[in-house]
Amino acid sequence: MNRCVLHKMNEAAVFAEDKLIAVGDIADTYSYAPIKAALNFGFLQRKEYVAFLAKEGYELIDVRSEEMDKSYIEECEVSHMNSFLYLPLRKLPTGELLIAVADPFDEKLAVSLTVKFKCPLKFVATSDLDITWMAHTMRGGFFVKEAVFSLMKKDPDSSGLITFTDSQLYFLFGFIGLTVVLLILFFKPTFIAINLFSSVFFLFSILFKLYLALTGSKSELHEVVSKEEIKNVNEATLPVYTILLPVFKEDKLIRKLIWNLRSLDYPQAKLDVKLLIEEVDDKTLNAVRNLDFPANFEVIVCPAHQPQTKPKACNYGLHFSRGEYLAIYDAEDVPDSDQLKKVVCQFRKLPEEFVVLQGALNYFNKNENLLTRMFTLEYSYWFDYMLTGLETMDIPIPLGGTSNHFKLKKLIELGAWDPFNVTEDADLGLRVYDKGLKVGVVNSTTLEEANNEFFNWIRQRSRWIKGYMQTYLVHMRNPAKLVRRVGWKGFFGFNFFIGGTSFTFLLYPILLGFFAMYLIFKWTFVNKLFPDWVLYISIFNFIAGNVLMIYVNMLAVFKRRYYELILFSALNPIYWLMHSRAAYKGLWQLITKPFYWEKTNHGLSKLSSTSQVVTHD
Template identity: 45%
Template structure:
């Protein structure tokens, strides 16, 4: 019983720390300068010859259903053709996607590269193959279904001219074109709104390591190559790269430009995607903690605690949630002495703060983020967000199990389930 009581006390302390850190991020994200702003006029002011060469990496695997959409989205990018190369990265054995690509007329700046068989079949492995052949001064990644702001490359180029040389990455914001499809997509959209409106700017303001998004992170190619590209075995290579940027003493900023993606609308498909993200977060934390003192020296104690609370704490605490939900239900129903013994006064009261004030604070943060983004359609999703936490916990448990049994297995997310596309990306999403 003593060991169980100690574990409950440690978990309660971790919950308190995670909630406090997220609220600190929201506070700093609200009060900070926020994202780097580049107006349409500024983005268009640079003459074509002043713009840097740009490489866009587009990895696609078994996604024939979005190739037509991909071609249309690439065609809307406003960047001089002679300065832009788009590398469409296809796996050598992906016959269905290769057949779909062969049936469409690709823009002149798009080049198909076949990733050779052998090694792991992951998105970062494909991107590393593309990076080897990338000729751009700047590099970004778009997923096959992405609908980026047409001026995003120009905005990023202007931002890099304006920012210090140690800023090697600008992360554009992500949102969803099908957020109104069902309640799952609304929850997903609210999560992204909270992340890009407050949490990510808060991490930047706190000078903490930034877990990058898997798409629309724009990087100085020389710095990316100097960092060794992406970890091909990590299934959230973006989070890993964000930490390696911080460890190298380099910086990431947020760019006020939006890429629209397809929100996962199917429960099973969502769990597959989220469990992969959580597994990758755990991989990242474990790999970089092989030498924890060295990590603390490079990112600082504050950065290390933030990295741990976000990257390890998010999946681990989500996986623990069902245990504490079960204990709470059993206590309220029957008040067994065994459960009471796990929560002596010095644990019980902090646990109640987590249960009542912590949950309220997280719901309130969602409401604040929805209001700040003027997304009134997400207010109901914010009020029902605890149901989304149940989905997160299922995905987290799956991630922990898969981390042990299949650590480098890339669980494929199915796209094209929404049946809709963004109404228009012709007007730049600049928020």
């Protein structure tokens, strides 16, 4: 047992040296203790190592309950403690400094710490994860504040910290006040005008989406990377690639996450994988602790700080990221195995202004129930047609929440993600365009778990729509400035795609109500209120809008050959009602708690993702 563990640690040490060579000029700051490399890169199980320590007479102490002299911890950098897995505790009566370590046999660490603290040391063994937790929570304060406030300091106009600016409130309440006055003085013509505007806007928004979908369906991706190019990639030339895995209470998905990561076709020595866990999330931390097989990621603990959002955790993880490129995956994601290589090849072919590539998202449990079928239709037309249409027309692309691939340096220059925006991905995609840069689409798919439960879906979708509203408010603070930066085409595209999406969902049940009153209940006051020509226009717009959205959903099945879903497109009007329910909930939360991140539960599907991975060229 002892020989086996030591052999694995020696292997890990050699592997870590190879990793340093791969990293190149940042090697001085990118090093690991052998035990760190052994645990993080899959050479050793944590349980195996704990058993080895016990056999050698080292029982693990609970470092969280130990008495500490914080003055010693304040002498150490969080990145150094995290990489070499040590934590200074206190001076003993003997004059020795008690230090908790994950590897009490690390002689090099003992020598360097003796020089650092200028006193004799005594090592006691503890869990590497507890050291990580303590190091980040006690010394990560500066980095977490940067994660929260960096964008606001660098580019306050792009920060969602303020939901409504004074000018927006003046405009909003002034518009409401003017409308009320007009309704009091000129009720019928004002009501007719509102009805006509609403129905025309509804139809135009749908026509715009149809046009985008048709444009996307006709245009081939000009950045397509072929299988032959992937085969010819020289792995020695591949850069270090950081993968951020933000999780919160995802203890049930940790095992699946590890297997999904192992399917990636990319040199292990050049993968810099960070599992981002919140300080308060002991469930996920313990799930990693209790794994009975090796992991292949480094745990980063994000110290508690409001707002507790995914973008805040990702921003914190950036401080410990080393790659030239960076990708984000969710815990349940199953990316195409060649996705990272394909992104590298595509970035090398594209002009420098392309700083982010969006992979397509779809679902491995598409046929689980009615909701997953409708969700799959929506994602298929969105990622397979809409985004390619936006790219072809050079209109700002709102990023999806996962499978975003960035040039790391450019991401940091942009101020990274807005921690106060609950659709930080869409906001960042628009900020890329706002700064004169470009978003591309990569012909690679990541499979996710489609939400299969109604109230869980409402929680998720209300957060997304609330985030779209936040994003719209942020970027419309100065419309003239936005026009100068993205042009009139980008400006109208943004208004109808981001603003129009939320407004259409809010409008839909109102238009449906008028339609139902007129056709079903035959209420006479409807005829008195509206002339026939107004009713005909409104009804036509409403029916035409629904028919066109059904058609767009039908288009969605062809690229992936999901022909069994085509008849479910007819249920889109019902699916839109669900969106309206979520939109009003999102609007209420935008007013009452704009930064609240409503958690979506994952791991509810009974279907496996392992047999569903499909590669698209």
